[in-house]
Every structure is written in C-alpha cells, then in structure tokens.
Amino acid sequence: MTVGHDDKKKRPFLVRVGKALRPLFNALIARGSLVPNTPLLDNGLFPWAVALEKAAPLMQKEFQAIMAEREKIPPLxxxxxxxxxxxxxxxxxxxxxxxxxxxxxxxxxxxxxxxxLVAGIPGLCSALFSVLEPGGEIPPHKGVTKGMLNAHQGLGVPRDRDNCWIKVADHTLHWDDGRLFIFDDTYRHTVQNNTDEVRGILFIQFERPTRGLGWLMQRIFLGGVKKSAFVRDAQNNIERWNRIQAELEKV
Structure with missing residues (x-):
C-alpha cells in the first residue's frame, strides 16, 4: 500500500509549516492544560480508566478471539x-x-x-489493539502534539514482563494484564519486546483536557491533522485491507 504521488508532493510544505508552529501550539496547550504537564498522569484524573480496568476480562476475551487469526491484523x-x-x-x-x-x-x-467502552471516553481520537511481535522494537521518538494523551491497557502480556517495556522520559513501565496507565507521548519514549511472546495492549489516544487559548490551539491543530493526507491515507488503507480480507474469506 503506497501513498499517492500527489499527496507526497503536498506534504513537504504542510510538514514544514506544522513543524514550525508545533512548539508554539504545544506551549499554549500545555499552559491551558487542566491536568499536569508531566510524562505520566494519575489514572484518578480520568474516571473512565476505572471502567476500562473493571471490564478487562471481557476485552481480553475479544482480543484473544482476534488474535486467533492474527495473520489478519495488518502491520502499522x-x-x-x-x-x-x-x-x-x-x-x-x-x-x-x-x-x-x-x-x-x-x-x-x-x-x-x-x-x-472506548466510545465513551471524552475526546476519543483513536483506539486500537496494538500487537508487538517477539523481538519487536519501537525506536525512540516523540509525539507531535500536547493536544493528545495516550493510554495503554495490557490485554496479552508476556510472562517475562521484565523484558517487555516502554520507557517514557526517565520512567520504565511494564504492562500488566487488565491494568492501564496514561502518559504524554511528547516526551521521548521507546518500546521493546525482548521476549518470545506477543505483547498485546489496548492503545488509546484522547484529547488532553484544556481551557482557554490552549483549548483553541488544540482544536486548530487536531482539526488540521484530521483533514491531512496522513489521516486520509491511513483510513483508506484500513478500508482497503478489510476489503481484501473479506474477499479472501469468500474464497
């Protein structure tokens, strides 16, 4: 699956503009944030986190059913x-x-x-089952906007949990089945699964609670992202992947 030639030509300008404005947008969003601007955030700030942890057994059952045909799960x-x-x-x-x-x-x-359950999260942006195969690694990187926060909930954690981790700033975190943690991905973070088992989580991105000018900057930035080729390509590719899988099931 490839990106259209026209979209590729448009992106350099949009990327340059986005990168130039991003520090200003992030500073204003952080200033207007209703929650701490820290790498990790307390689950107690987000009442829906408790509901997700209570429903973990049901979500694990759904995740396991999907994993039974994991060859149908597309690489990101x-x-x-x-x-x-x-x-x-x-x-x-x-x-x-x-x-x-x-x-x-x-x-x-x-x-x-x-x-x-995830549909009830205020400001939900994305929700997905994120699968990292044995030996998988996500290199160090930073998210693009303070306007979103990330949540991870363990659904299928390797038994050797000490060798499966995410580092966010100076914090090393390990997933536990059913447990959820929340972090700001604009801090440098990296992931490794140095085990012989799959790591499966529910990965959620949601809007940071903000007010005032920070809220306005958040609306402008996320609105631009949603209309970008970055999002359109992903949506089209998901639809294409699902169509192909549906056709294969008919054969």
Missing amino acids: RDLSPDHERIAPDSRWKSFFLYGYGIPVPENCAKAPVTAQ
Missing part, C-alpha cells in the same frame, strides 16, 4: 506509511477500532464491548 507501516520510521518492520501490528474519532465498523463488530 502498511496502514500508515508515515509511521515507517518507528515501525521499521512488520512486527508492530494494529487493529483499529477508531481512528481520529472515526469508527472502523468491521473491526468494532468483532470487539463490540471494547468498542462501546
């Missing part, structure tokens, strides 16, 4: 060519339920409990 780099730098091979796979607020109906139907 196939869905979003812009992620090729941090998804250097096919070991990072993504089963999207929502992408920038837009549901993927075929996938939501396969995980209805999870889809319904």
Whole structure:
C-alpha cells in the first residue's frame, strides 16, 4: 500500500509549516492544560480508566478471539506509511477500532464491548489493539502534539514482563494484564519486546483536557491533522485491507 504521488508532493510544505508552529501550539496547550504537564498522569484524573480496568476480562476475551487469526491484523507501516520510521518492520501490528474519532465498523463488530467502552471516553481520537511481535522494537521518538494523551491497557502480556517495556522520559513501565496507565507521548519514549511472546495492549489516544487559548490551539491543530493526507491515507488503507480480507474469506 503506497501513498499517492500527489499527496507526497503536498506534504513537504504542510510538514514544514506544522513543524514550525508545533512548539508554539504545544506551549499554549500545555499552559491551558487542566491536568499536569508531566510524562505520566494519575489514572484518578480520568474516571473512565476505572471502567476500562473493571471490564478487562471481557476485552481480553475479544482480543484473544482476534488474535486467533492474527495473520489478519495488518502491520502499522502498511496502514500508515508515515509511521515507517518507528515501525521499521512488520512486527508492530494494529487493529483499529477508531481512528481520529472515526469508527472502523468491521473491526468494532468483532470487539463490540471494547468498542462501546472506548466510545465513551471524552475526546476519543483513536483506539486500537496494538500487537508487538517477539523481538519487536519501537525506536525512540516523540509525539507531535500536547493536544493528545495516550493510554495503554495490557490485554496479552508476556510472562517475562521484565523484558517487555516502554520507557517514557526517565520512567520504565511494564504492562500488566487488565491494568492501564496514561502518559504524554511528547516526551521521548521507546518500546521493546525482548521476549518470545506477543505483547498485546489496548492503545488509546484522547484529547488532553484544556481551557482557554490552549483549548483553541488544540482544536486548530487536531482539526488540521484530521483533514491531512496522513489521516486520509491511513483510513483508506484500513478500508482497503478489510476489503481484501473479506474477499479472501469468500474464497
């Protein structure tokens, strides 16, 4: 799956503008944030986190059913060519339920409990089952905007959890089945699965609670991202992947 030639020609200008304005936008968003501007955030600030942890057994059951046919889960780099730098091979796979607020109906139907729960998260941007195969690595990088926060909930954690981790700034975190943690991905972070088992999580991106000028900057930046070729390509590639899988099932 490749990006259209016209989109590639348009991107350099948009990327330059975005990179130039991003520090200003992030500073204003951080100033207007209603939660701390720290690498890790307390789950207690987000009431929906408790509901997700309580429903973990049901979500794990849905995740396991999808993993029974894990060859049908696409590599992230196939869905979003812009992620090729941090998804250097096919070991990072993504089963999207929502992408920038837009549901993927075929996938939501396969995980209805999870889809319904994440739909209730205020400011939901994206929600997906994120699968990192044995030996998989996500190189150090930073997210693009303070306007979004990330949540990870363990659904299928390797038994050798000490060798499967994410580092966010100076913090090293390990996933536990059912447990959820929240972090700001504009801090440098990296992931490694140095085990012989798959790591499976529910990966959520949601809007940072903000006010005032920070809220306005958040609206402008995220609005631009949602209309960008970056998002359109990913949405088109998800639809194309699902069409191909549906056709293969008919054979």
